[in-house]
Amino acid sequence: MSTLTEISRQRSFGGWHAQYAYDSEALNSRTRFAIFLPPGASQANPVPVLYWLSGLTCTDENFMQKAAAQRVAAELGLAIVAPDTSPRGEDVADNHDYDLGQGAGFYLNATEPPWQAHYQMERFVTEELPARIEAHFPVTDRRAIAGHSMGGHGALVLSLRHPGRYRSVSAFSPITHPVAVPWGQKAFSAYLGADRDRWQQYDAACLMRKATPDQHCPTLVSQGLADEFLNSQLQPWHLTEAAGHSGYPLTLEQHPDYDHSYYFIASFIEQHLRFHQEVLSA
Ligand SMILES: N[C@@H](CCC(=O)N[C@@H](CSC=O)C(=O)NCC(=O)O)C(=O)O
Numbered sequence: 001m002s003t004l005t006e007i008s009r010q011r012s013f014g015g016w017h018a019q020y021a022y023d024s025e026a027l028n029s030r031t032r033f034a035i036f037l038p039p040g041a042s043q044a045n046p047v048p049v050l051y052w053l054s055g056l057t058c059t060d061e062n063f064m065q066k067a068a069a070q071r072v073a074a075e076l077g078l079a080i081v082a083p084d085t086s087p088r089g090e091d092v093a094d095n096h097d098y099d100l101g102q103g104a105g106f107y108l109n110a111t112e113p114p115w116q117a118h119y120q121m122e123r124f125v126t127e128e129l130p131a132r133i134e135a136h137f138p139v140t141d142r143r144a145i146a147g148h149s150m151g152g153h154g155a156l157v158l159s160l161r162h163p164g165r166y167r168s169v170s171a172f173s174p175i176t177h178p179v180a181v182p183w184g185q186k187a188f189s190a191y192l193g194a195d196r197d198r199w200q201q202y203d204a205a206c207l208m209r210k211a212t213p214d215q216h217c218p219t220l221v222s223q224g225l226a227d228e229f230l231n232s233q234l235q236p237w238h239l240t241e242a243a244g245h246s247g248y249p250l251t252l253e254q255h256p257d258y259d260h261s262y263y264f265i266a267s268f269i270e271q272h273l274r275f276h277q278e279v280l281s282a
Pocket residue numbers: 054055056057058062066098148149150151260261262
């Protein structure tokens with residue numbers, strides 16, 4: 001295992017926020033993540049972890065700096081880990097558009113050149129990163145996953161594709177049916193190729209629609225009704241239809257006047273953290 005290098009460390013609500021970098025095997029590149037450890041977390045008192053997946057254009061910093069999650073995470077005794085949203089580096093394939101390439105990894109394992117050499121975000125998020133976190137920090141293997149937009153979709157899909165890995169899942173303003181919207185079609189064409197059957201294996205609504213009871217995971221989704229991407233990219237009604245079809249345990253809350261920004265996330269992050277903690281502590 002390559003060495004973890006600490007990049008920054010700050011006291012926050014009696015706990016610690018820190019950033020680390022290391023050479024990721026899955027991403028075949030150096031990567032950075034942020035972690036919040038609540039007060040009292042220690043080898044003698046390990047705490048559960050929420051993995052947060054950010055959206056297009058984000059790094060490990062957006063959530064930690066804008067979501068205002070630390071006060072409640074400290075109160076609940078919950079660690080939060082925020083990885084980057086893609087592999088990065090000069091030798092990593094990229095694109096000039098904000099919705100493809102670096103900053104837009106879509107939390108899948110790419111199969112197509114030139115992306116497949118580094119864009120293995122599913123393996124990174126579900127296997128490599130938790131192994132690192134659980135080996136180096138005072139946390140348990142009780143995991144939850146959440147995210148925003150591209151990352152909200154990532155959280156839903158990774159939970160559905162890896163039953164039992166996460167005890168709860170939540171999403172703010174997620175893309176719900178990427179095979180049917182421009183962000184998803186562009187990313188899936190590049191990362192997965194032309195075969196739409198392969199796209200469906202990474203589509204939250206398609207997976208939720210045929211989910212079997214072993215894939216059921218308590219799920220909370222929050223969507224702002226003044227979101228500028230609501231009708232063009234997000235389309236939350238696909239989740240309602242899919243969950244109704246399979247009996248999947250989805251709670252979808254819609255909030256008038258809230259947009260796609262971190263002002264929305266900061267307004268409801270406490271509800272999401274308490275939702276996760278209730279499941280994690282059961
Ligand atoms: N106009 C934005 C478009 C990108 C954007 O809105 N990014 C969102 C996530 S969108 C879906 O994944 C985001 O979280 N932005 C970062 C932030 O801190 O708000 C642009 O060009 O940046």
